[in-house]
Amino acid sequence: LFDDRHDIWRMWFFHCCDSGLVLGVYEKEKEDDSVCFTEAASSFDGSLSGKLRELLSISGPPLKKGKSRIFYGLHEDFPSVVVVGLGKNSPGFCSKENWYNCKENIRAAVSVGCRALQDLEVPLVEVDPCGDPQAAAEGAVLGLFEYDEFKKKKTFAVKTQLHGSSDTTAWERGVLYGEGQNLARRLMEAPANHVTPAFFADTIEQKLAPFSDKVIIHKRPKSWIEEQQMGAFLSVSKGSEEPPVFLEIHYNGNAESSQPPLVLVGKGITFDSGGISLKPSSGMEAMRADMGGAATVCSSIVTAAALKLPVNIIGLAPLCENMPSGKANKPGDVVKAKNGKTIQVDNTDAEGRLILADALCYAHTFNPKAIVNAATLTGAMDVALGSAATGVFTNSDWLWKQLFKASIVTGDRVWRMPLFQHYTKQVTDSQLADLNNIGKYSRSGGPCTAAAFLGEFVTAPHWAHLDMAGVMSNKDEIPYLRKGMSGRPTRTLVEFAFSQILMG
Secondary structure (H helix, E strand, O other): OOOOOOHHHHHHHHHHOOEEEEEEEEOOOOOOOOOEEOHHHHHHHHHOOOHHHHHHHHOOOOOOOOOEEEEEOOOOOOOEEEEEEOOOOOOOEEOOOOEEHHHHHHHHHHHHHHHHHHHOOOOEEEEOOOOOHHHHHHHHHHHHOOOOOOOOOOOOOOEEEEOOOOOHHHHHHHHHHHHHHHHHHHHHHOOOOOOOHHHHHHHHHHHHHHHOOOEEEEEEOHHHHHHOOOHHHHHHHOOOOOOOEEEEEEEEOOOOOOOOOEEEEEOEEEEEOOOOOOOOOOOHHHHHHOOHHHHHHHHHHHHHHHHOOOOEEEEEEEEEEEOOOOOOOOOOEEEEOOOOOEEEEOOOOOOHHHHHHHHHHHHHHHOOOEEEEEEOOOHHHHHHHOOOOEEEEEOOHHHHHHHHHHHHHHOOOEEEOOOOHHHHHHHHOOOOOOEEOOOOOOOOOHHHHHHHHHHOOOOOOOEEEEEOHHHOEEOOOOOOOOOEEOOOOHHHHHHHHHHHHHHO
């Protein structure tokens, strides 16, 4: 056994290494149990006549969940082998956590192993499926991602592939799920002077270009938005020099289906200064990610297309900046939404609900099976749930169950929040207009009054609003995501779309 404190072995390693291997080990059920390898790890150990088991036993205490240990020179094909702790081998659903512990453990452990080899600049890493190739692939792809677009020193690029399993379909699905979330992360992390509304729309168009036989994209200009009488959206965009774009995506995965489409709507504020109701300067730079709803929705459609899912999805993303200027909304202004309802804008920093209002009205023109909108809508959502789960407000028990089931599979959880009339009364009590864009008691129940406001623009029987403000970024809460914008809940949206295949 040699660890990275031995410089001579590190020099040898860098000289000859071109591939590495990540293998899993479970926690012992009892103190006197032998090392409990995964199937792939056991097979690898067998090829070494038990050498890996022996070294793991004498090199230190048993590996705990999420911990790793590196061995050098064990195998000519793999100069470096990382063994990662998977925790207990318990494949069942955990009702306390609302996810599958084993899946989350695999994602976390694999990410640790892949990063260890990335730090050693190993270009090719083979990954133990650990009993769930999709979860392993997600852990590898998500764990290796780091945004370095504008840095001279780039993160070392690592290619991953499945080891010791023939289930390449599940692995490849996991890779696409992970890449979809990484696309959202990349868009959310990028600076706002680069990701303008036009750039965002162009990027998604480029990502969908390989699937042009099943995808139609409309990048609607300001003139079209005016024709649609989207006065709420236009009122937010007019404070910025950047022209608004209404991005409309049609993914026809099953052209012969008689089923109405799923419609996904994403808030696309590419930078949110707060407008005249200016935000504090501290932390404002994070508002480059206020288009996280649009990023996750569009990335999920890119992923659905890459997976060739036989479902029909329409994506809508109103894209603009919220900036202060002589043309910007002023507190107390009244604007008219697409459905004719008037809105008193008492806080220009509550702008996301304004652009979503018009997008939701437009969504109804497609006779959708369901409408799901996603938005980094309220800071109070972060106060309520933190980064543990996306808040879901819905008028449909069926839709809630579908989203909840999807989140259990992905580990990117959702939690249902109330849509009581109690909150609706607070946004319909307005001095000058039909609605007010903030609740009557502005500091109370902010996420709930925001959802109630959106509900005033919904007549569809199956609608859900996902407030993802709390999960917008990651510090260290999700171990398989590095610090930065998270791209959540992209995989849950993809899994939701995937689940609709079985429903017909």
